[in-house]
Amino acid sequence: MNTQKTVVSVHETGSRHWVGDGFPVRNLFPSNGVGNEVSPFLMLDYAGPAAFEPSDKPRGVEEHPHRGFETVTIAYQGSVDHRDSAGNAGTIEPGDVQWMTAASGVVHEEMHGREFTRQGGVFEMVQLWVNLPAKYKMSTPKYQSITKEQIPAVALSGGASARVIAGELNGVRGPASTFTRLHVWDLRLNAGAKTALPLPAGCNTAVVLLRGGVTVAGTAMYGEAKLALLSQQGEEVQVQASADSLLLVLSGEPINEPVASYGPFVMNTREEIQQAVRDYHAGKMGRLH
Ligand code: MN
Numbered sequence: 001m002n003t004q005k006t007v008v009s010v011h012e013t014g015s016r017h018w019v020g021d022g023f024p025v026r027n028l029f030p031s032n033g034v035g036n037e038v039s040p041f042l043m044l045d046y047a048g049p050a051a052f053e054p055s056d057k058p059r060g061v062e063e064h065p066h067r068g069f070e071t072v073t074i075a076y077q078g079s080v081d082h083r084d085s086a087g088n089a090g091t092i093e094p095g096d097v098q099w100m101t102a103a104s105g106v107v108h109e110e111m112h113g114r115e116f117t118r119q120g121g122v123f124e125m126v127q128l129w130v131n132l133p134a135k136y137k138m139s140t141p142k143y144q145s146i147t148k149e150q151i152p153a154v155a156l157s158g159g160a161s162a163r164v165i166a167g168e169l170n171g172v173r174g175p176a177s178t179f180t181r182l183h184v185w186d187l188r189l190n191a192g193a194k195t196a197l198p199l200p201a202g203c204n205t206a207v208v209l210l211r212g213g214v215t216v217a218g219t220a221m222y223g224e225a226k227l228a229l230l231s232q233q234g235e236e237v238q239v240q241a242s243a244d245s246l247l248l249v250l251s252g253e254p255i256n257e258p259v260a261s262y263g264p265f266v267m268n269t270r271e272e273i274q275q276a277v278r279d280y281h282a283g284k285m286g287r288l289h
Contacts, residue, residue: 005220005234008037011227013046020061022112023047024126026181026225029206037229038206039088039254040180042069042266043129045211046225049077054056054110054120060111063288066102068266070130072176073098074165074186074248075243076210078123079113085286089141095148097165099176103132103139105276105285126248129183131255134268136179150175151186159193160239162186167251170198182252189214189241196236197249205230205251207237212245 014031018024025045029038049284052059058081073080075092082098083089085107092098093113098104103205112123127272151163154172164174167183176186181203189212199205206229207214211221221228230237239247258268265276279285 001233001234002198003201005205005217005230006053007217008229010219010221010230011229013041013225019045019047020059020110022059022061022110022123023127024050025246028225028227030211032227034227034229036254037203038045038250039256040131040182040252041128041204041206041250042131042259042261043127044129044200044208046208047127049122050124050125051122052117053116055117058114058117058174061287062109063107063266064109065105065107065285066100067262067276067280067285068272070249071102072130072184073100073110074124074126074128076124076246078121078125079112079116080125081111082108083288084108085208085288086141090145093147094146097146097151097176099144099146099166101132101142101179103137103141105279105282106141107285107287109288128250129266130178130182131259131266132179133255134257137267137272144176146175148249156195156197158195159190160195160241162249163208180253180255182244185249185250187239187247187249189239189245189247191241191243194238194240196238198236199230199234199249199251200236202232202253203251204232205237205249207239208248208250210246210248212247213239214245214247215240215242215244226262
């Protein structure tokens with residue numbers, strides 16, 4: 001039998017706030033004090049589920065920069081229109097994932113999709129920030145627009161299934177290319193499902209309960225927006241659902257480097273942060289047109 005991971009701690013939502021006027025988020029780290037324990041992951045905002053009335057004017061977050069890391073947008077309900085200073089633009093539809101490597105710097109906007117804005121409806125999305133090792137922080141920005149069709153689903157024993165966004169599960173590889181070894185799985189369990197997830201030892205691992213009810217390695221979590229941190233030791237975790245559940249499983253090799261962050265910039269030193277602020281204001285990360 002594989003050695004089992006244990007739950008080290010369970011965390012509630014930290015801050016609840018609006019990002020722009022489009023994303024009412026519950027932050028699952030770092031505002032609740034969870035930080036290095038989830039490296040290489042830096043931040044997770046769970047937006048919605050929230051209902052929006054039909055409107056003529058798209059809501060969202062207007063022009064802003066990023067440097068030094070990756071932003072990963074996972075759309076569950078509703079859509080996000082994206083546009084950046086390099087001329088990239090697109091719509092992230094339900095089931096799609098946008099994996100954006102901001103690296104040396106990107107200026108972009110993230111708005112509700114036009115059609116969604118016009119029709120209104122329920123909006124639900126996750127934005128995850130993934131750190132880059134120092135040697136990649138100033139590399140060329142890139143995008144991976146990953147459609148629903150490109151994300152393989154893995155049927156697990158006992159009424160569970162996972163979409164492998166990054167990394168691998170039971171030999172099935174996800175489409176996202178990453179700079180460090182990590183797994184991101186969109187995991188769904190029906191009430192009564194019971195399964196074992198293989199997860200590497202030596203990695204930081206978080207099980208995020210977006211909604212539902214699960215027992216993870218003997219620890220029960222119920223409701224919405226909870227986070228369980230698992231031990232680095234162990235190669236497997238048992239998950240059992242008491243209700244239909246939507247989870248996000250994050251696992252990755254820690255990046256053991258200093259983190260200096262300021263708003264949308266995540267670097268290694270204060271000096272690099274000051275440089276990022278200067279470069280942004282000097283227009284070196286581009287502008288939206
Ligand atoms: Mn952004």
